[in-house]
Amino acid sequence: MLPEDCLSVILSFTSPHDALRSSLVSSDFRSAAESDMVWERFLPSDYPEIVSSSVTxxxxxxxxxxxxxLADSVLIDGGNKIFRLEKSSGKKSYILSAKELSITWSSNPLYWTWIPMSESRFSAVGVLRTTDWLEIRGSIMTRTLxxxxxxxxxxIMKISDRAYGLDLLPLETTLEVGNQVSCSKVVLQHRQDKKQMGTLKGIEGNKxxxxxxxxxxxxxxxxxxxxxSGEDDEQVKMSLTEVKGCHLKGGLVIQGMEFRPKHHGK
Structure with a gap:
């Protein structure tokens, strides 16, 4: 039989999922798996800053x-971001609100309006009224991940039931890290539907x-x-753009942009 402290050290080198499963083995494992030593290691190193920036x-x-x-997600940075830890691994995810993004003409009420929505935890989402130049950009530093x-x-978006012009030409998605740039295209097909506010279809690009x-x-x-997200701190830039159409479009609803760990095959 190993002392409880030794069990805690061993469990701290596993994962949150494994620690929770081990607590079912015996009372000794359960006690070891509850210790702060174990869960301190599963928390990100900057958790004090995250806790202090929580809105609630x-x-x-x-x-x-x-x-x-933190695994249940918390609203941070004045309500402009959502932070969450993945329950199985402890890896970090962020959602930036639409207010944190760079959206062309978003400050002009003739083009965009900002309203609260019960489906969003953010105080407001961006609703496209009309534009002939759609450009949405966001960025994040890899050190925060x-x-x-x-x-x-x-x-993260929706298409309102009054949308128009979004499906006339494909939009281009771009992700840039250093000198590496990847692009693809997507068509927004809007239609009336009781279950969802629009449908979408991806085309071209990778899978x-x-x-x-x-x-x-x-x-x-x-x-x-x-x-x-390697060891070096790099800026990751993302965008959704359609600037060549010169036709009016509207009805796109933007909640924000999410960065979350990907898993094999997903």
């Missing part, structure tokens, strides 16, 4: 409870970038691309 004060009595709070992890970048899918939270997402 977090209540926890142990590092395990803190991990669970989990090192040595493959991430996907996703634009994943430019594809669209329905999320579990009722929104839809366009995969802008994937990248690897």
């Amino acid at each position: 004060p977090l209540e926890f009595c142990s590092k395990k409870e803190l991990f669970q709070c 989990t090192p040595n992890t493959t991430y996907g970048a996703y634009l 994943k970038q430019g594809t669209v899918s329905e999320r579990g939270d009722g929104w839809m997402e366009i995969e802008l691309g994937k990248f690897f």
Whole structure:
């Protein structure tokens, strides 16, 4: 029989998923798996800054409870970002609100309007009223993410039932890291539907970038691309653009941009 401290050290080199499973083995493993030593290692090194930037004060009595709070996602940075830890691995995810993105003419109420939506945790989402120049850009530094992890970048959006002009020409998605640039195209096909606000179809490009899918939270997402967060700190730039059409379009609803770990085959 190993002392509890030794069990805790061993478990700290596994994963949150493995630590939780080991607690079912015996009371000794359960006690070791509850220790702060284990869950301190599963928390990101910058967790004090994340906790202090939470819009709502977090209540926890142990590092395990803190991990669970962060795994449930928290609103941070004045309500402009959502932070979440992946429950199985402890890897970091972020959602930047639409206000954190660079959207052409978004400050002009003739083109964009900002409204609250009950389906969004952010105070406001961006709704495209009309434009002939659609350009949405975002960026993140890899130092804020989990090192040595493959991430996907996703634009979270909907299409309103009054949308028009979005399906006339394909939009281009771009992801840039250093000198590496990947591009693809996506067509927004809008139609009336009781179950969802529009449908989308990815075309060209690779199998994943430019594809669209329905999320579990009722929104839809366009995969802008994937990248690897290595040891070096690099800026990752993403965009969705359609600037050559010179035709009016409207009805696109933007909640934000998400960066989350990708898994094999997904």
